[in-house]
Amino acid sequence: MITRKITIKKIALLVLAGYFFWDTAALYADSRNSVQRELSKPVVRGGIVFKNYCGMCHGERADGVSRAAKLYGAERLRIKPSAADYYIKIIRGGGKAVGKSEFMPPWNDELSNEQINDVVAYLGIVTDSVRRGEVVFKTNCILCHGIKADGKGRAARLYNPPPADLTKSDKNDDYKTMIITYGGKAMGRSEVMPVWGEQLSTQEIADVVAYLRTILK
Numbered sequence: 001m002i003t004r005k006i007t008i009k010k011i012a013l014l015v016l017a018g019y020f021f022w023d024t025a026a027l028y029a030d031s032r033n034s035v036q037r038e039l040s041k042p043v044v045r046g047g048i049v050f051k052n053y054c055g056m057c058h059g060e061r062a063d064g065v066s067r068a069a070k071l072y073g074a075e076r077l078r079i080k081p082s083a084a085d086y087y088i089k090i091i092r093g094g095g096k097a098v099g100k101s102e103f104m105p106p107w108n109d110e111l112s113n114e115q116i117n118d119v120v121a122y123l124g125i126v127t128d129s130v131r132r133g134e135v136v137f138k139t140n141c142i143l144c145h146g147i148k149a150d151g152k153g154r155a156a157r158l159y160n161p162p163p164a165d166l167t168k169s170d171k172n173d174d175y176k177t178m179i180i181t182y183g184g185k186a187m188g189r190s191e192v193m194p195v196w197g198e199q200l201s202t203q204e205i206a207d208v209v210a211y212l213r214t215i216l217k
């Protein structure tokens, strides 16, 4: 009798563990698939082109922070937000093509049309704080807060209190910066909200806060 009871308990536990494992495995498979989907996007391919051909002069984030800054000056090397047409012209023909410095080389012979279009797509994001913030959000926060930031991520139901609905937040930018940098616990909230201060740069946190400002309902 006793052994039977234990067996039933054990089976119940195994089923529970199995369910939990299956559930977690499904979550991981889901995020793996979305990473693969992201990797086939032009902006992501453009980021790779940029890193290989442009980062040494313009800096990985196109902010002019690079080794070449000593030669040309970081402010000159920082790529400002501009229309795609302008980017394409200077990338194809070099600085000369738009009356700028010829230290900006022409890339027509080296890069394919597709690579140039990809790198232009990347520049559209990397020069815009809100769009950079959207990328930070979609890479780090959606498992809990959801793709729409409404608190309905795949993992949301595992937590109580649930991940906040960020489209209805009544907190200001300073508060958001603090809770993102130092985590929920430091702010007297749930410790499930992670500490991001070590993983994300100050700039990335400022960018994600800028993005969150644009999605308020």
Ligand code: HEC
Pocket: 050, 053, 054, 055, 056, 057, 058, 068, 072, 076, 077, 078, 079, 080, 081, 082, 087, 090, 091, 095, 100, 101, 102, 103, 104, 105, 107, 119
């Ligand atoms: C050898 C260094 C060097 C490399 C490599 C380089 N650039 Fe440049 N680039 C420059 C310089 C210098 C300028 C500034 C020209 C000026 O202001 O007169 C510039 C300007 C630009 C501008 C205009 C920025 C603005 O806001 O007006 C764009 C866009 C640009 N580069 C894109 C690229 C891309 C894309 C690549 C890689 C495919 C690349 N550059 C590689 C040196 C470089």
Ligand code: HEC
Pocket: 136, 137, 140, 141, 142, 143, 144, 145, 159, 161, 162, 163, 164, 165, 166, 168, 169, 170, 171, 176, 179, 180, 184, 188, 189, 190, 192, 193, 194, 196, 208
């Ligand atoms: C592991 C799940 C998880 C992840 C990943 C996560 N969060 Fe959270 N977050 C939470 C939870 C849970 C809360 C609610 C805490 C509470 O109410 O005590 C929260 C709260 C917040 C708040 C407070 C909002 C308000 O109105 O009070 C902000 C802002 C926030 N998260 C931003 C982010 C950002 C940005 C990221 C990605 C860089 C992120 N979170 C990633 C779980 C998560």
